[in-house]
Amino acid sequence: MPLHVIKHPLVQHKLGLMREADISTKSFRELTNELGNLLTYEATSDFELEPNTITSWSGDAIEVQKLKGKKVTVVPILRAGIGMLDGVLDLIPSAKVSVVGLYRDEETLEPVPYFQKLVKDIDQRIALVIDPMLATGGTMVATIDMLKQKGCEQIRVLVLVAAPEGVDKVLEAHPDVHIYAAALDSHLNEHGYIVPGLGDAGDKIFGTR
Numbered sequence: 377m378p379l380h381v382i383k384h385p386l387v388q389h390k391l392g393l394m395r396e397a398d399i400s401t402k403s404f405r406e407l408t409n410e411l412g413n414l415l416t417y418e419a420t421s422d423f424e425l426e427p428n429t430i431t432s433w434s435g436d437a438i439e440v441q442k443l444k445g446k447k448v449t450v451v452p453i454l455r456a457g458i459g460m461l462d463g464v465l466d467l468i469p470s471a472k473v474s475v476v477g478l479y480r481d482e483e484t485l486e487p488v489p490y491f492q493k494l495v496k497d498i499d500q501r502i503a504l505v506i507d508p509m510l511a512t513g514g515t516m517v518a519t520i521d522m523l524k525q526k527g528c529e530q531i532r533v534l535v536l537v538a539a540p541e542g543v544d545k546v547l548e549a550h551p552d553v554h555i556y557a558a559a560l561d562s563h564l565n566e567h568g569y570i571v572p573g574l575g576d577a578g579d580k581i582f583g584t585r
């Protein structure tokens with residue numbers, strides 16, 4: 377099943393802290409990054425290794441393991457995805473960053489693209505798409521469409537909270553994509569917000585509430 381809900385106690389604890397109504401911008405921002413980090417750890421757990429011979433401290437040649445093959449591009453979806461970026465790059469510091477900007481129209485809930493700056497060799501890289509919220513799924517499907525149009529073939533999605541509606545929409549349009557989430561919540565309300573959810577993640581990360 378391409379949906380991975382991460383049950384690790386640290387993930388569940390940190391997400392619980394984020395659900396407090398009166399959380400500060402500072403705490404919400406810190407926790408978003410920390411969860412970005414932990415989700416990256418999980419989403420890369422099947423990355424392939426290859427043996428590498430090095431000279432150790434004693435002068436002996438020893439075999440160690442190193443990551444094999446594909447490189448990574450991290451794809452934050454503006455704005456809220458930026459909140460997870462440092463946490464991801466802490467674990468994969470050599471990753472290139474491909475930024476996309478989409479906002480969700482408040483009336484229609486349709487995604488409106490407004491920015492795209494992808495790395496040139498995206499067809500050679502595994503993309504880790506980051507956004508705290510997967511609600512209707514419109515934004516994520518549009519982002520994956522953009523990446524695939526540029527030849528990107530291996531795409532993983534990292535979100536803090538997913539709604540069932542969004543998961544279904546992404547996996548229907550892109551069944552090859554794996555989704556890593558800290559929580560699969562109950563449903564969307566009449567305004568397209570996830571319940572129980574986190575509220576507007578972008579506003580909470582940037583303090584624009």
Ligand SMILES: O=P(O)(O)OC[C@H]1O[C@H](OP(=O)(O)OP(=O)(O)O)[C@H](O)[C@@H]1O
Nearest residue numbers: 454455456479480511512513514515578
């Ligand atoms: O699954 P969907 O129904 O498409 O909704 C999810 C999108 O909505 C939010 O962004 P928003 O439009 O609030 O933009 P922002 O990040 O600039 O706040 C969120 O960060 C996702 O990108």
Ligand SMILES: O=c1cc[nH]c(=O)[nH]1
Nearest residue numbers: 511569570575576577
């Ligand atoms: O619950 C939601 C839905 C969309 N965007 C958010 O920031 N939160």
Ligand SMILES: [Mg+2]
Nearest residue numbers: 576577578579
């Ligand atoms: Mg927002």
